[in-house]
Amino acid sequence: MTDSAPPANPTRVLVTGADGTIGRPVVNALLAAGISVTALSVAWSAPSPADRVFTGDAADESLVRRAFEDVDAVVHLAAIPHPGLGTAREVFVGNTSATFTVLDAAGELGVRRAVIASSINAFGVPLNRHDLTPAYYPLDELSPVAHDDAYSLSKWVDEQIGAWAHSRHGITVIALRFPLVRDLPALRTIAARLGQDSGEQARLAREGWAYLAMADAVDAVLRGLTRPVTGMHTLLLAAEDTIIEEPTDLLLDRYAPASERRRAFPGRTAPIDTSAARRALGWAPRHRLGDPIGTTYLETLA
Incomplete structure (x- = not known):
């Protein structure tokens, strides 16, 4: 559903995974916006700034x-x-049971808005052990699925749980398919390494060599909490360029020649369709690898 609704304007947000790579920046951004935070994490690397911690x-x-x-x-x-951080059962059951528990409780307790972390891996091809490439580029939310690992399958099922929660409880759920997300300095370090690693370049063809600056990831989360939409939305996110410093069409010629190419990708244009996120959230990526460093994600969200 894409019906419009009044802005959510939450006063207190529960953040699970609040000690994680994206969790800590999200908590900080919510607090900076004057929104109270309840933080939940299985462990803590440092104290949380939230006033309620579980x-x-x-x-x-x-x-x-x-x-x-x-x-x-x-x-x-x-x-x-990641599928390598536990047995297949631990990864799949752990992830999907957590998502079901959180969304079912939210719906039963009258919470009207949820943003959940999905993944660019949700369609299964990027981490598949078999010799596969995506059916077509640009990747989008309807890319045909081919699941072979427990993590990717869990993220796809998380999206189905979101659709169930909306149908069952009427809660609006925004599932964000994140690619690689880091601050720009870390992304540049990764990009430099990838420039010398043709094997990794080939593997990353399956996810369109996508990345996203932390500021843009946090922005999508905050918009997911506040934009006037209802229903269940699965939204693919990525920067406008790729993490590889070569023309995208040449990369596709080299690593995915059999995949359908539905449009040209001039320069380093990412072969990722983010139009659904633009429509639903009014979101667009604002950061590229070549941007000057000197502002924080909080400053860019101001």
Whole structure:
């Protein structure tokens, strides 16, 4: 659904995975915007600036329901973020049970807005062990699925749980398909390494050599909490250029010659279709690898 609705304007947001790579910047950005935060994480690398903090598993129903006290929106980022960080069962069951627990509790407790972390891997091809390339470029939310690993499957199922939660409880759910997300300095370090690694370039063809600056990821989360939309939305995010310093069409000629190319990609244009996020959230990526460094993600969101 894409019906319009009044802005959400949450006063307190529960952030799960609040100690994670995206979780800490999201907590900081919410606080900077004057929004109170309840932070939940299975462990902490440093104290959280949130005024309410819970430690434990986002699949723990009793803990999650306590954490929802006075909350009117949720950002669910808690997950095992890679198939190699547990057994297939641990990754799939851990991720999907946490998402179900959080969204079911949110819906039953009257929370009307949820932003959840999906992944560019949700369609399965990027981490598939078999010799596959995407059916077509640019990648979009309808790219044909081919699941072979538990993490990618869990992210795809998380999206289906979001659709279920909307149908069951009427909660608006925004599932953001994040690519590689880091601050610009870290992304530049990664880009320099990838420029010398043809094997990694070939592997990353499956996800369109996509990346996203942290500022743009945080911006999408905040828009997901506040934009006047209803329903369930799965939205693919990426920067406008690729992380590889070569023309995109040449990269596709080299690494994905059999995939359908639905349009040209001049220069280093990312072969990723982010138009759904632009329509639903009014979001657009504002940062590229070549941008000057000197402002923080909080300053760019001002």
